Amino acid sequence: MSSPTSLGSCLCVRVQPLGDADLIVTLLSAELGRVDAVAKSARSSRKRFGGSLRLFSELDVNLGHGRGRLPVLATTSERRAWLGDSVGYDQLCLASYAAELALCASQPEHADVPLYLWLCDAWSLAAGSVQGVLRPLRLAIDVTWLRVMGLLPDLEACVRCGAHLDEGAVWAHAGQGLLCRNCAEGSAQRIGLDVLLGLRALSARGLDAEVARHLPSAGLRSVEERVAQLVAQAVSTPLRSAVALRAALAND
């Protein structure tokens, strides 16, 4: 039998039951991208994995060879877990949403360190979320994910004339950029300068919880909707957790 291969540190993104006692674990490896592996007897015995195969945790992983198509998890040890004992449903929705976004963006055998670090930050943000701030946190996750994917519109300059957006902006009807006051079309809803500054801070500093929590609430709804549209266009299939998150947002 060949010796296990070290996969290094991985994020546990998805866990699905397989048969009576096994699990299929989807990992995001900093070095190897998305990896699916079978955790044999993970549901019936705690001998091999103990409690270390938790969703939304960072693990050190060694892979072995199985008889099937997928590799088998040989050993795992937990480095850190973001969602603890008293996790709330809102936190679960947010962490799941980030996990699904990361899955959409990841590929097998394709290292993506920025995506890996983004997901760590997103889970950290989800773990710190409290009732009433779900909306800006979701927006922060969307904006920074678009940035990691290279899909975030330019928040500094008008997409049409190139003028600096120092008095707020409006979304362009066509395309995915922002327009200055002079180039604004029709009655598009205006993005205030304070909101724009918040988005720029997120873009520059990444998923900073303080920036996300202090996004101005006024005028955020239209930005949220437009950013959510950009995310929906970028992912190939609708996200299951987006439905749950929408419902949680309605109660937030």
Place this chain on the structure above:
Amino acid sequence: MQLPQAIERLSSLLARLPGVGERSAQRLALHILKQEPAYAEALSGALAGLHSGVRFCERCHHRATANLCGICSNPHRDASLLCVVEDVPDLLALERSGEYQGLYHVLHGVLSPLRGVGPRDLTLEALVRRIDAEAPAEVILATSISVEGEATASYIQSLLRNRPVLLTRIASGVPQGTDLEYLDQGTLGRALRARHSLLRP
């Protein structure tokens, strides 16, 4: 080698059962064929009667053959205790322990945004209605010790916040017969947080 279509068909159906792969399914199909024909008839009769003969208990959502399951219709069970479990196998495991004589409520899953399971997909509304109607003294949350199990327990806690009921969570920590040195940090941490006192000054 090709097998007759009847065997292939049965194998493909058996392979959809949890824990049964293609080769096991084929072995099972050939094993059934080796038995007396009466066995195959009894098996097909049992399968055919499964859906028509089994329903959900209208009180606890366990599987039942009448409106109420065997546990809910048993007058000797302690109706002041209500244990909330994820699914029927969990209920059966608790019954096997022999430690619990109260009633159950089966959720039929846990909250899982990743799998598209939300509060409306579980029997949560029925649980709240039942607690209001039956007023148990204690509700024990026995969902799994996982992120999704914990979030489900936390959600139920929020649903029952203003109701006069003692809400408890099953203990978790060191499994019996395990050396502490082999435990992962999460399990050990939980065990320490959930410690109980033996003597008080």
